[in-house]
Amino acid sequence: MTTTTAIKGINVKELTKKILNGDQIFILDVRNTGDFDDWKIEGENVHIINKPYFDLIDSLDPIMDQLPKDQPIYVICAKGGSSEFVAEQIAEAGYDHVYSIEGGMKAWSEYLEPIKIGDLTGGGTIYQFVRIGKGCLSYLVESNAEVAIIDAARMIEPYEQFVSEHNLKLTHLLDTHLHADHISGGRTLAEKVGAEYHLPPKDAEEVTYSYTKLEDGNEIKVGKVLIKVIYSPGHTIGSTSFIVDDQYLLTGDILFIDSIGRPDLAGKAEDWVADLRQTLYDRYKQLADNLIVLPAHYMGINEMNKDGSVSEELGNLYKENHGLNINDENEFRKTVSENLPPQPNAYQEIREMNMGKINPDLEEQREMEIGPNRCAVR
Known part of the structure; x- marks a missing residue:
């Protein structure tokens, strides 16, 4: 069998479907070990090993005893080139079902999978767009043929x-x-289609463009559905939450399923800890326990439901989320100021782009976003 027929390509959409379906997946990641340790494909039934491309140029011996004979082998690299070479070598070694993941981790980082969350009482639906390669979550609310999108990704x-x-x-x-x-x-999408772009004003003091202010108590009508605006600072000084259809609480980066938001990405950790605690232990505490929490990120595959969505009732989070059960204020302050992962890659440049201060080209934007999200307290 020639290498041109032995290896196949698989796109990230197909791979995502397999992972969310719970298929057994074996992945060989040929990026440098440091990049692999920082950020990799994860899933309930994903088995992944790492061996850098340069260690495999001359021979597959370093990994031969780890390659399965009875299931497909998926090879991934940063952009899709090195994985093709290694996949061909594996196929030549006698393995029948070998796939190179098209576009590599760059493509994995950019794929969005829409998942229906539920129906709305006024008619309509809410969808969660899962950016599985980065852990980002955005939302589409549709009612009476009108749409609002919350926390839209770059793509x-x-x-x-x-x-x-x-x-x-x-x-x-x-x-x-x-x-x-x-x-x-x-903002890009709003300008393209002539829609209204909304942003919390306390986060917008340095932006270079016009926007509609999100003020506490505002209501935004989408078709027959209301989106209620709740000021909920702590991750940023302007952090804002939304209650959609009196059913769903969109928490942004304030509250996650298995953690809480970090207050330090603008260099204001000490100033914003008190805001974060007040939001989590007072503002949210006054809301209905049966609200379904829909965060802007998730940290790990363990936070996903069976269908790949990420959600949980607020009342259950108050029982199970450690970040909501730190009674001592000093202990809380220590937890959210000391148990922090590294700051996201290029986070300052990303903030400046979101302010409209810089406008890098597409490849630069991709590079800025490479890596996992790091918006939560560990």
């Missing part, structure tokens, strides 16, 4: 495609805060 095409396929009109783009871990697509 706006999946939202445009969804809106077009369902004959909808995009009317509102909302960001819960000024993001530091990923580039927002909200």
Whole structure:
């Protein structure tokens, strides 16, 4: 069998479907070990090993005893080139089902998978767009043919495609805060389709563009559904939450399923700890326990539901999330100021782009976003 017929390509959409379906997946990651340790493909039934490409140029001996004979082998690198070479070598060694993951980790980082969360009482639906390669979550609320998108990713095409396929009109783009871990697509998409772009004013003091202010108590109507605005600072000084249809609480980067937001990405950790505690232990505590929490990120595959979505009732989080059960204020302050992962890659540049201060080209934007999100307290 020749190498041209022995190896196949698999795109990240197909791979995502397999992972969310719970398929057994074996992946060989041929990036440098430091890059692998920082950020890798994860899944409930994903078995992944790492051996850098340069260690495999001359021979596959370092990994031969780890390659399965009875299941497909998926090879990934940074952009898709090195993985093709290694996949061909594996196929030549007698393995029948070998795939190179097209576009590598760059493509993995950019894929969005839409998952239906539920129906809305006024008619309509809410969807969660899962950016599985980066742990970012964005939301599409549709009612009576109108659409609002919350915390849109840089890749706006999946939202445009969804809106077009369902004959909808995009009317509102909302960001819960000024993001530091990923580039927002909200303003770009709003300008492209003539929709209204909303941002918390306390996060927008340095922005270079016009926007509609998100003020506490505001209500935004989308078709027959209301989105209620709740000021909820702590991750940033302007962090804002939304209650959609009195059913769903979109928490941005304030509250996650298995953690809470970090207050330090603008260099204001000491100033914002008290705000974070007040939001989590007072503002949210006054809300209905049966609200479904929909965060802007997730940290690990363990936070996913069976269908790949990420959600949990607020009342259950108050029982199970450690970050919501630190009674001593000093201990809370220590937890959220000391148990922090490294800051996201290029976070300052990302903030400046989201302010409109810089406008790097597409490849630079991709490089800025490489790596996992790091918005949570460990």
